[in-house]
Structure formats: C-alpha cells, structure tokens
Amino acid sequence: MAVCIAVIAKENYPLFIRSVPVQNELKFHYTVHTSLDVVEEKISAVGKAMADQRELYLGLLYPTEDYKVYGYVTNSKVKFVIVVDSSNTSLRDNEIRSMFRKLHNSFTDVMCNPFYNPGDTIQSKAFDSIVSAMMVQAS
C-alpha cells in the first residue's frame, strides 16, 4: 500500500501525483522530487543499449527512516515513483513490481486515449481508480 504515487514526465515535471495523507502532501512532493535525482542516476548508469539492458523496474531508490521510495521508468522516460511507509510490513519486491506493472498498464491506457495530449496532467478516472486502489486506505 503506497503512501504516495507519482507519475513524472520525461521532462521531469509531474503528470500525476497523489498522496494519501493529504496534509503532508508537500513533504511527499519534495521526496518525489529528490528521488528523481536517483532515478536519473540509475538511468544513466546503464549506459549501453538504452532500453534493452535497462530494466524498467529500478527498485528501491532510497530509504529514509519513515518510508521507502521505489522507482520505475518506462521506455519513454516516464517515471513512476511510489513511496511506501516503512512501518508498513515491508512489501515484497514482487508486490512493488506488480504495482508498477498496474500503473504502467493504466498509464498506457491513458496514453491510448486520443483525447489525452501527452504532457497533460492525467485526469483519467480509470487511472485514478487504479491509483486509489493501490494507496493506503485513508485512515
């Protein structure tokens, strides 16, 4: 169960960002922003065949005392960032991967929509519902 989910465009501006504890949103936004540096670092680390070698799932970007940040990059340099609560019974890697997979699928569905201009903020209800399902149930 994620605490914050963000979709960042290729140019590193957010297309979609949603946090569960609505009050601390700014903190999560900041976290996501700083995680982008780590993402960039991981992307550039591969070097050679861009998409071939590089795996989409980046894994744990960096942990803090409160939460962990996971990253995922698509082949079009769209980044998904998931922030999960550390206190949460540590989600297995597979679960995080499946979450990213679902995100990616719904993101492609959004992309398929001709009415969606790439670069716009994502306002799809279907996407919202998928994300909400993944978020920590609002206490």
Place this chain on the structure above:
Amino acid sequence: MESLTLTDGEQKYYSDLFVYCDTDNTKKVASNGRVLDLFRAAQLPSEVVLQITELCGATRLGHFGRSQFYIALKLIAVAQSGLPLRVESLNSVKDLPLPRFVVAKNEQEARHTAMYPDSENQGSYQGVIPRPPGRGQVKKLSAHEVIQPCVPTVEPQPDTTSPVVSPHQSPPTSPHWRKHKRQASGGNIERQPVVVAGAVWTPFREAQAGPVVSGDGMWSANSPPPVQESWVSLKDAHPPSSSTLPAIHCSPVQENSSIRTVASATTTNETQRHSSGGYDDPWKITDEQRQYYINQFKTIQPDLNGFIPGSAAKEFFTKSKLPILELSHIWELSDFDKDGALTLDEFCAAFHLVVARKNSYDLPEKLPESLMPKLIDLDDSAEVPDQAPDVGYSGSPVEVTPNKSPSMPSLNQTWPDLNQGNEQWETFSERSSSSQTLTQFDSNIAPADPDTAIVHPVPIRMTPSKIHMQEMELKRTGSDHTHPTSPLMANPPDLSEETKLATSMKFVTVNSGDGYSSSDSYTSDQDPITSVVTRQRSHSGTSPEGLKVVAAPPPPPPRPHASHSRSSSLDMNRSFAAVPTGPQLAGVVAYPPAVPPRPLPTQTSGPHSGHRSDEGLAAHSSTSPQQIPEQPNFADFSQFQAFAASDQPSDDGEKHPESLPVEKSSEGAGPLRTVKSDNQEERAAATVNSAKGSIMAPPPKPVRRRLKSEDELQEEALPLKSNVIATVLAAQPSIPRSVGKDKKAIQASIRRNKETNTVLARLNSELQQQLKDLLEERISLEVQLEQLRPFSHL
C-alpha cells in the same frame, strides 16, 4: 364564439398548451407558428384544421387569443373523436377526450444535429449526418409519441407512433406536448431522451437561429418528459418553472426550430431520435440511434468491420463541443479493448455517451451493460436496427470479425455446433447471456460427463478430432450419463475390497460391461465410451490405480481415441458391446473402451509395480513368460483376462503385451509399463492401441499422441510391430480354446481375432510408415554421403 366550459383537466391542459404556444410570452396570444404546428401535430386533415381555426375565430382575429386557442383545442378534441365540428359542440359534447398531438422525431434529429452545432458546419454536418431517408418522416420512428392530454393519469407513453410530419414547420408545440405528456407520466426514464433532445436542441438552436423546425415535429416518442424538462432546463433563458409550464421553455427553442428545413428536420429528427431514444432503458440505444451511429461511422470508416483510429475519433467527437476531459472519459469508457481505436460498437457507445452528455446526463463510471460491445456480432450493420434493444451492440458485425472482442465470440463461433448458446448467439437474444452460454458451453463440456470429471476431465481440445470427440462425448454423456456412474458407484465399494487384479478385473468387467452395454449406442463414440469405461475401470480395476487416474486427469487425458478411434477399436468396441453380460465377455467388453489415463505412468508406477507383481503371478500361459516380467501391464492384462474370461484373456493380454514388449523394447521405460499396465487393466483390445500409443511415445509424446491421429501411433508402433505380431501369433493358440467353450466364447474369440487383425493391420501400416521414414532418412544420408564423397576423394 360561444363561451367555452372546460373541465379542470382540460383547463389545465389547454393552459399549458397555450403557454407552450405563447412564444412571445404575452400570455395572451399564442404564436401562430406554434399553434399551427400544434394543430398539425393533432394529425388532423388540413381542412379540418382550417375549419377549426375559422371556427375558433382566429382567422377572424388574425391571431390566437387565449379563448380562441382554447376553443381550437376543444374543436381539435372534437374532431379527433370523430364528431362533426360545430360551434355548438364545444360545450355540448361531454367527456371529450383531450386533444392529442403527436410528436414526431424531428426533435431528436434536430437535437442531435444541435449537438454538433458548428454553425458553419451545420449544413455540412447535416450532410454528414446521413439522414436516413425518410427518417425524419415516417421511418421507424418508433419513438414517436402521441401526446396525450397531460392529465395526471399515467401516461402510457405511446411512444412509437408514426411521426407527425410537419416538414416545413417545426412543431414547436411538440416539445410542449411532450412535456405535458411527461408531466402526466411523471419521471420515467423516457424523460431522459426528451431531455437529451432538449439539450441537443438548445445548443443547436444557439448555433443557428431556429433551424430545428421539423425536428420538433419529429420528436420521437422516446423523448419523454424528462427530456423536455431538462431540455427546458438547458435553456437558461427560461429557468425551468413548474413542469407544468414547459411550454415557456420550449417555446424559445421551438422558435428557433421553426426555421428548420425539411432536410435539417430530418437530421434533427435523427438527432433527437437517437439522442432521446437511447435512454429508454437508461443507456439503451434505439434502432434509429444505432442506425444513425452506424451511418456516422461509415462517414469516417467505410468498412463497418474496421476501426476508427483515435485521431479521427478525436476530431469527430471534438465537434460535439464537449470538454476534452469529458471526451477523454467517454473514450475511456467506450474503448473497450483499449487499443486506441473504435470498432463500430465502441463507436456507437461513445456516440451514445456523447449524446447523453450533451443532454446533461452524467457519464457513468463504468460502461453500461447495454453499451458494452457485444462479443458476438452476427448481424450486419444494415440489420442493426433489428437488433433487440437490450442488446446494444450485439448486432455490430464489427465485433465478430476483429478480435477486439474477447475470446468468447470466437469460442462461440468455433463451436457453433456444440455451443448450446448457439441459438442465442444467432438470435442475439441476449448478448450477455450468449457469452454466458459460451462459458457454460465450455464448462458443460468439461463437466459434461460427471464420470469423466471424476476420473479425468473430459478433454476439450480444439482439434477437429477433439471436436468430434467432444460432440460424441456430449452425446454420450447426455444419454449415457447414468450408466457410467452407476457402475462406478457400484464399483468403488468393491474396489476397495478388490486388491487383486483378478477380482477387480471381474468387477470392472462386469461393471464395464454394464456400462458398456449401456453405452452401446455410442459405439461410434469410442473415445467417450472408452473414457467412461476407462473410468469405470479405473475405479474398479485397481483402487489405487483408479484413484490415481482420477487424481491425475491430465488435460490431454489419455484419450483412448488413439486406440479407439481406429476401426479396430471400433470393432473391438462393437464386439465388446455386443458381448452379453457374462463375466468373461464382460471382461472382454470392458477392455476396449477403457482408455488408460495416459499421464498415469508416473503415478501408476507405484501401484503398477504392485500390480505387476500380481500380474506376473497371474497365469498367463499363452503369453511368453518373458513378456510377463517385461510388461507388468501385460501381466495385468492377461490376468485381467484370465479372470474375466479364461478363454480369451490371452488375446487381449497378448495384444497388450504385444505392444508392451515392443514398446518396452523401444522405450524400456518402467513408467511406460505402468502406463501399459493401466491400459491393460482398463481395457482389453483398446489397451493395446493405447498402450502402444502411450508407451511408445516418450513422455511428452504420450500426451501428444492422444491428440495425434492413429498414424502417429502407427509410427511408434513400428518397432513394436514385430513383437506384436509375435504376440498376436502367440495368442492364436488361445483362441481355439475359447472356441470350444461356448458360442459366445466363439464369437468373442472371433471378435478378438478381428481385433487382432485390425491391430495387426494397424501395426502393419505403422511399420510401413516407419519403413518409409527410414528409407527417406537413408536416402538423405546417402545423399549427404555423396556430397561428401567427392571431397574425400580429392
């Protein structure tokens, strides 16, 4: 003019109508245009209308005052009830029904065109909207409604009547009428269409001054009052007052519509029609709407089975001037398969949603049932209108051809014969149910035979042979349903008791015989029969084995078809079936149908070994002793036979061992033996084939074998042929023994011989094939050698 006395209902109705016609809001004079439209909507001959107007004094006055209007209405009622028009009749006629005004669907059409109110494109749009010829007129305006006096009685919603054709004059009153009607009927779903129509109209009207004339007249009956009211609400200029005064709201819209031409009227009719008509069942699409959508689809994509790319769809729907966000949401809802393109069904759904949205209907969160693209589309697009309303897109042929729809339809098509829901599929009765039937079909096939389900699942393979087999299976299970179970039922308790093969064999034979005899009718259905028998056998033969068989129902169950589909097995089946009860014979009978579960090799290895020992012990005099140790199955088999029929066991056993030794020689796999043993236990002659098949093929092959035709078996059997032949020959001596016993024994032995013959024939053919293959290989090798040789010489 005489004074007019009106009943309360009449008074109310007339006042509403007057307000409706009071486009100028003078509250004194009804606009001529609207009044005339209203009169036209009354479906009276024009001369009658003229007479009425004259009588009421409007011609004298030049306009319709309230009193004149009321009188006119009363006269209309009189005329509609068939009474002569007399001034005196105004008050004399008692209990006169309220005048009725029919509203055509023009309104819908107008509304729809209004949806895409590109003012400059209006004409083009209208051109784009293929007005179904005569649509605005008499076409299936099923939604045409008869406006009844809006008495508080429940309105029957006589929706579909022939639309009143008022080509050159928008029946401005029609919406009004509709409202009245609606009011009486209360908020029913149909209101929505009216709302839709209204909504469409409003924008349309705003786009261009009052072109939606005839559209009004053509309001479909499907635009119930709610439409009007919401339609009214759309008109910001006229805040919705009481629903009883919709006319006020309607009037402005209708004014604009007055200018409508016939052509545009038809367009609006269509628009209104399908815009309003779609909500009868809240998201149902009426035939007219569907036809309209299809026509629209054609303008973008001539091929009805093709897709509309996202970009084209985007442009098209952008014309509706809905916010992009909503269009995006509509797209998400309607693009069922998320491929970025719209099939006909998806397009219709999207269009429908756009229409709904235009009429201020909230978009659903999920795609409504009736809008879901139906998986199976049999109807041609031309036949779309004929589709059942609740089916929505069922008729779209697009769904059939492309694979956008789920596999269900393809399944349905694949199994037209077998699919029970086939009828439904064809008739499009219920789309959802058809898909359900599809699933049911599959599920039916699987559990069709409870026995099979218990023992091993009925294989549902998509090969032609399988199809046939399944059909047979179905038939068999249908009729033979009880039989297998009964014997099986009987067997289990016995099985537990039966540890020895012999006893179990007896049981099996008996049971199988019973079961088999019961399945006599299915002799042709070897596979099912064998499977049934197999099951029986597995239960009866060896509890562990049987259990194992049950436990391991590998998807490609060791269909005995390999063994039974052949004529030989047929013969065997026949012969077995013919054999009367007699334990011995039963045993024989039991064998052929038994289809040893293929995948059992590993499982049965354990018990088989146990059996083997037993089998080995079993006297199999006819068979060579070497065979026995080699082929536990063989031993089992013979033992089986020994128990079943002292006379004939050898034949079967031999046959089996024939294959077994051969196979063993080829494979030498223990598990194979177990398989064989299973086979043996389970069937007599059939086992030979199956054993061959199962044993001969290496582990992966056995499964494949089942699927393969017998030819494959033949190939594998080649190496076994020699042994088989030997065993067969060896079995010969046993035959005379049986002959001497009994007529039945003789017959059985004859059958056995026949079976043996067939087996041998098969073996022969298989060997021949193997020979051919080998020859080919040899030739190829020789060629290679030749190629290499010159070099070597160099």
